[in-house]
Amino acid sequence: MPNDSADVIIIGGGVVGCAAAYYLAQGGVEVLLVEQHGIGSGASGRSGGGIRQSARVSEEMPLAMASIALFPGLSDQLGADIEYVQAGNLRLVENPEYVEPMQTDIVRQQALGLDVRWLEAEEVREMVPLLKQGSIFGASYCPTDGHVNPFRLTTGFYQAACRIGAKALIGQEARSIRQTDAGGVIVEVGEQTVQTSTVIIAAGAGSRRLCQNLGFNLPLTNLCHESMVTEALPPLFSQMFGVFPSGLYFRQTRHGGIHFGGGTSEQSDIARTTGKNLQATARRITRLMPELLPVNVLRAWSGIDSHTSDKRPIIDYLNENVILASGFSGHGLAVAPIVGRYLAEWITSGKKPELLAPFGYDRFN
Amino acid sequence: MTEIVIVGAGPAGVAAGVTAARAGAQVTLIDEYDRAGGQYFKQPAGSSAxxxxxxxxxxxxxxxxxxLAGLSHPNINFLHNTLVWNVTPDRKLSLYSPDGSDELQAQRLIIAGGAYERVMPFPGWTLPGVMTVGGAQLLLKGQAMLAGRRLxxxxxxxxxxxxxxxxxxxxxxxxxxxxxxxxxxxLPYAFKFWRHWDKVGEGVKNQWRLKKAGTPIKFGHTVTRALGEQExxxxxxxxxxxxxxxxxGTEETLDVDTVCLNFGFVPATQLTQLAGCEHRFDSRYGCLVAVANQHMETSQAGIFAVGETRGIGGVDVALLEGRMAGLAAAQQLGYSSDETEQNRQDTLRAWQKARAVVExxxxxFAVKPGLCALxxxxxxxxxxxxxxxxxVRxxxxxxxxxxxxxxxxxxVGMGRCQSRICGPIIAQIVAREAALDVKSVGSFTVRPPVxxxxxxxxKDPKGF
Known part of the structure; x- marks a missing residue:
C-alpha cells in the first residue's frame, strides 16, 4: 500500500524540475519534488549561466524567446535575487572564414523575429575594450540575451514552490516508477511508496536510466564538460560571451569572478574534473583578453548533461502518466522557466502547448 | 619521465627522498615553500644558527x-617554491612556481601532504590577534618574533x-x-603509554616547565570569545x-592580546583525492584519510601516501613512513638497498609501535562535537x-x-581556501544541525587547482 500520494511527482531537483514545481503549485496542484542529491546539484548548478536566444536552432527559438520574456520579472516573482543581467550576448568570430556563415545565420535568426545583428570588430571592441585588437573579426549581438546565477535561479524556484505548498524529498532516490492497473502510478522513493497520476522525469543525466527502466530507449547521451572560475575582480563587462567556432563561453558573475568553459566534452555518466580541458580553455580566453593572464583561477569543476542526437530536448508524454523533460543538450537553463510553465499548463489543462510541438519523442521513432 | 617524485618536503617527504636517493633512484622533491623541513622542522630565515x-x-x-643535510645527495633534485596544483591517477603532475610552470610524469609518486591545523570558530575569532598555534611557532622559528605580549x-x-x-x-x-x-x-588511556616512556617523559617535562613558570593549564576548558573592536x-x-x-555561568575573562588556537590537525588529502586514491573516514579527525598498505602504497599502483596524509601521526611516524615508502618505491624501480631483512623488520616494528602511540x-584528543555551539x-x-x-544552519x-x-x-567552500580551512568545521556544524554523524555529511569535492x-x-604548462 502506498503511504503517501500527490497529484504530480517531479523527479529531479534541477532548474526544470523546480520551475515545474513552482508553476504547478501556483495552479493549486499538489506537487512532490524528489531529488536524489541536492537542489541544483546536477547540471543546473554547474551550468555556464547563459540566458540566450541567439544561436539556437529554429525549432527552439520561439520557446527561448517566450522564456526570456519571463526573466525580467522573475526575481520579484520568486522573492529571490537571481542576479539576472540582460546586457546582451556577443558571439565572437575568431576566424575570418566564419564571418560569412555567421552573417548567414544572423539572417536566419532575424527571420524568426529575433533582434540580433552583426557587429564589426571595432564596434565590439568599443563595447568591450578588454578584447585584444585583432583577436576577433566581428560578432553577432543579441541585446535581449544575458546571464543569471544558475544556483539562485534553481533555489529561487525551489523555495518559492515550497512557500506555496510544494513538498519535497531531498537526498532520496526515486527507485522505481510503475503503472498500476487502476491507471495511476506508484513511485518508490527511498523507503516510501507514493501514489500519483502524473510523473515528470526532469532528472538531467539521470533521465536516460529512468526511461530505460520504463522500457524507453531514447537517444540520450550524457556528456561531461569542464569549466573554471577566477577570483573576484572589479566589474569588467556585463555581456554574456560565446565564441564561434571554439565553443568557449564566459561571463563575469555578480560575485566578480570570470566564469568560463566550453570546448570539448566527453561521453561520461560521472562528473570528473580531470583538468584536461583547462589548458585549452585558459589559452582561448587569454588570447582574447591577455589582461586576464595574471588573474588567479580558484577552481575548475565538471558537470554532465543529457544530449539528444538533434540537440533539441524531449518534452513529451512517454505514456499516459509519465512526462519526460530532458535532453536539453547543454542549453536548458534559459528555457527552464517556460518549460516549467508549459508542463504545468499541459498537465492541468490536458492540452499540449503549441511551442512544445517540436520536442515530441516520436521524432526518434 | 622522473623516477620518483615526492610532494612535500616535511619530515616524511625528506625521509622518503633521502632513502630512495641512497638506494640509487633519481628523486625530484617538491615543496611549496622556500625551504625544506615542513612545518615541524621549519628552519630559521637567513643563516641564523x-x-x-x-x-x-x-x-x-x-x-x-x-x-635536511641528506638532501645534498646528488640524486635529489629539490624544487622549492613550487606548487603541485593537479595530479592524475596516472601520476602526471601540474606544477606552478612564480618562475614558470611545468608538467612532470612520475614513475612513482610519494605524497607527503602534511596537515592543516584545525580551528573552531567562536565570536571574535576573525579579529587580528587570533591565530593558530602553528602560526605562532612559525613566527618564532622563521622570523624570531613573538606573536604577542600576553598569550x-x-x-x-x-x-x-x-x-x-x-x-x-x-x-x-x-x-x-x-x-x-x-x-x-x-586518564583511562594512561596504561596505553606503558613502555612508551619517552612520550610520557616529554609530556611530564613540559608540564613541569609550565608549572615552574606559573602558567596555568586549565583542563576541561575552552576559549569562548575573543574581545576587542579592532584587535x-x-x-x-x-x-x-x-x-x-x-x-x-563558568566564564572567566583573561587579559591577553593574542589567542593561539589548535584543535588538533586535519590531514591534507587534496592530492591523494585528485589522484583517485582510496580514502576512509576517520571519526577522530572527523575527515578523510588516505588508505595505504604497509609499504605505504595506496589503492593506485605506484602512488604512495605517507605521514599525516594517512592520518595524523606526528614526526616519528612521518620519518618512518617516509623511509618505508622511499625504499618500496625504489625497489619497485629495481633498486636494491643495503638494508638487511633484519633492518626492515626493525623498521616495521618501530613503525607499528609509533603508530600505536599516535592512535x-x-x-x-578527538574532535568534540559540542564545540560547534561556540x-x-x-x-x-x-x-x-x-x-x-x-x-549554514x-x-x-x-x-x-x-x-x-x-x-x-x-x-561556503567556494572561496580562495577551497574549503581547506572551513570544510572540517562546516562538516561538524551541518552534522549537528541535521542530527547526522559527520561521516554521512561527506566532504567538499576536491578540484584542481588545489x-x-x-x-x-x-594556459601554458611549459614556462609562461
Missing part, C-alpha cells in the same frame, strides 16, 4: 638540519603544552593554556561539558565567502544534508 634559539627550539632546529593558548592536544614551553623560553607571557579534555577522560584585547574562557559544549593520542549564528565560518554559521533546514549541497545556497594559480600558468 640553532644555538641562537632557546633550548627546546634549538634542539628542534638542529634535528631538522641533521635530517592564551587554546584547543586540544599535546602541541599546546609543547608550544607553550617554546614560547615561554622565547620570552612570551602565557596567561593560560586551556585544553578541552578533562583529566578524567584522559584582540582580551578573551573569555569557560568550562565545557563532556561533549565540549561550554557551560553557561592513542588521536583517540584521547559558533553562534552570527559567527562567520567560511571566511573567504563571509558565510555565517546561521546561514538555515541551508540545512531546507533539506541539505551533504556539504556539496550547501554551495547553491551559501557559497590552490589559486594564475591563468598564465594554467
Amino acid at each position: 640553532a644555538k641562537n634559539f632557546p633550548p627546546l627550539l634549538a634542539d628542534n632546529i638542529q634535528k631538522g638540519q641533521d635530517l 592564551l593558548l587554546a584547543g586540544t592536544g599535546p602541541l599546546l603544552q609543547l608550544a607553550g614551553v617554546q614560547l615561554l623560553e622565547a620570552g612570551a607571557e602565557i596567561a593560560a593554556i586551556v585544553e578541552i579534555q578533562k583529566p578524567k577522560t584522559l 584582540v584585547e582580551g578573551a573569555v574562557i569557560a568550562r565545557v561539558d563532556d561533549t565540549g559544549q561550554p557551560l553557561a 592513542t593520542l588521536g583517540a584521547m 559558533a553562534t549564528d552570527d559567527v562567520p565560518v567560511c571566511r573567504c565567502e563571509e558565510v555565517t554559521a546561521g546561514e 538555515a541551508a540545512v533546514r531546507t533539506g541539505v544534508t551533504h556539504l556539496n549541497g550547501l554551495k547553491p545556497w551559501t557559497r 590552490k589559486p594559480i594564475p591563468l598564465s600558468a594554467v
Whole structure:
C-alpha cells in the first residue's frame, strides 16, 4: 500500500524540475519534488549561466524567446535575487572564414523575429575594450540575451514552490516508477511508496536510466564538460560571451569572478574534473583578453548533461502518466522557466502547448 | 619521465627522498615553500644558527638540519617554491612556481601532504590577534618574533603544552593554556603509554616547565570569545561539558592580546583525492584519510601516501613512513638497498609501535562535537565567502544534508581556501544541525587547482 500520494511527482531537483514545481503549485496542484542529491546539484548548478536566444536552432527559438520574456520579472516573482543581467550576448568570430556563415545565420535568426545583428570588430571592441585588437573579426549581438546565477535561479524556484505548498524529498532516490492497473502510478522513493497520476522525469543525466527502466530507449547521451572560475575582480563587462567556432563561453558573475568553459566534452555518466580541458580553455580566453593572464583561477569543476542526437530536448508524454523533460543538450537553463510553465499548463489543462510541438519523442521513432 | 617524485618536503617527504636517493633512484622533491623541513622542522630565515634559539627550539632546529643535510645527495633534485596544483591517477603532475610552470610524469609518486591545523570558530575569532598555534611557532622559528605580549593558548592536544614551553623560553607571557579534555577522560588511556616512556617523559617535562613558570593549564576548558573592536584585547574562557559544549555561568575573562588556537590537525588529502586514491573516514579527525598498505602504497599502483596524509601521526611516524615508502618505491624501480631483512623488520616494528602511540593520542584528543555551539549564528565560518554559521544552519533546514549541497545556497567552500580551512568545521556544524554523524555529511569535492594559480600558468604548462 502506498503511504503517501500527490497529484504530480517531479523527479529531479534541477532548474526544470523546480520551475515545474513552482508553476504547478501556483495552479493549486499538489506537487512532490524528489531529488536524489541536492537542489541544483546536477547540471543546473554547474551550468555556464547563459540566458540566450541567439544561436539556437529554429525549432527552439520561439520557446527561448517566450522564456526570456519571463526573466525580467522573475526575481520579484520568486522573492529571490537571481542576479539576472540582460546586457546582451556577443558571439565572437575568431576566424575570418566564419564571418560569412555567421552573417548567414544572423539572417536566419532575424527571420524568426529575433533582434540580433552583426557587429564589426571595432564596434565590439568599443563595447568591450578588454578584447585584444585583432583577436576577433566581428560578432553577432543579441541585446535581449544575458546571464543569471544558475544556483539562485534553481533555489529561487525551489523555495518559492515550497512557500506555496510544494513538498519535497531531498537526498532520496526515486527507485522505481510503475503503472498500476487502476491507471495511476506508484513511485518508490527511498523507503516510501507514493501514489500519483502524473510523473515528470526532469532528472538531467539521470533521465536516460529512468526511461530505460520504463522500457524507453531514447537517444540520450550524457556528456561531461569542464569549466573554471577566477577570483573576484572589479566589474569588467556585463555581456554574456560565446565564441564561434571554439565553443568557449564566459561571463563575469555578480560575485566578480570570470566564469568560463566550453570546448570539448566527453561521453561520461560521472562528473570528473580531470583538468584536461583547462589548458585549452585558459589559452582561448587569454588570447582574447591577455589582461586576464595574471588573474588567479580558484577552481575548475565538471558537470554532465543529457544530449539528444538533434540537440533539441524531449518534452513529451512517454505514456499516459509519465512526462519526460530532458535532453536539453547543454542549453536548458534559459528555457527552464517556460518549460516549467508549459508542463504545468499541459498537465492541468490536458492540452499540449503549441511551442512544445517540436520536442515530441516520436521524432526518434 | 622522473623516477620518483615526492610532494612535500616535511619530515616524511625528506625521509622518503633521502632513502630512495641512497638506494640509487633519481628523486625530484617538491615543496611549496622556500625551504625544506615542513612545518615541524621549519628552519630559521637567513643563516641564523640553532644555538641562537632557546633550548627546546634549538634542539628542534638542529634535528631538522641533521635530517635536511641528506638532501645534498646528488640524486635529489629539490624544487622549492613550487606548487603541485593537479595530479592524475596516472601520476602526471601540474606544477606552478612564480618562475614558470611545468608538467612532470612520475614513475612513482610519494605524497607527503602534511596537515592543516584545525580551528573552531567562536565570536571574535576573525579579529587580528587570533591565530593558530602553528602560526605562532612559525613566527618564532622563521622570523624570531613573538606573536604577542600576553598569550592564551587554546584547543586540544599535546602541541599546546609543547608550544607553550617554546614560547615561554622565547620570552612570551602565557596567561593560560586551556585544553578541552578533562583529566578524567584522559586518564583511562594512561596504561596505553606503558613502555612508551619517552612520550610520557616529554609530556611530564613540559608540564613541569609550565608549572615552574606559573602558567596555568586549565583542563576541561575552552576559549569562548575573543574581545576587542579592532584587535584582540582580551578573551573569555569557560568550562565545557563532556561533549565540549561550554557551560553557561563558568566564564572567566583573561587579559591577553593574542589567542593561539589548535584543535588538533586535519590531514591534507587534496592530492591523494585528485589522484583517485582510496580514502576512509576517520571519526577522530572527523575527515578523510588516505588508505595505504604497509609499504605505504595506496589503492593506485605506484602512488604512495605517507605521514599525516594517512592520518595524523606526528614526526616519528612521518620519518618512518617516509623511509618505508622511499625504499618500496625504489625497489619497485629495481633498486636494491643495503638494508638487511633484519633492518626492515626493525623498521616495521618501530613503525607499528609509533603508530600505536599516535592512535592513542588521536583517540584521547578527538574532535568534540559540542564545540560547534561556540559558533553562534552570527559567527562567520567560511571566511573567504563571509558565510555565517546561521546561514549554514538555515541551508540545512531546507533539506541539505551533504556539504556539496550547501554551495547553491551559501557559497561556503567556494572561496580562495577551497574549503581547506572551513570544510572540517562546516562538516561538524551541518552534522549537528541535521542530527547526522559527520561521516554521512561527506566532504567538499576536491578540484584542481588545489590552490589559486594564475591563468598564465594554467594556459601554458611549459614556462609562461
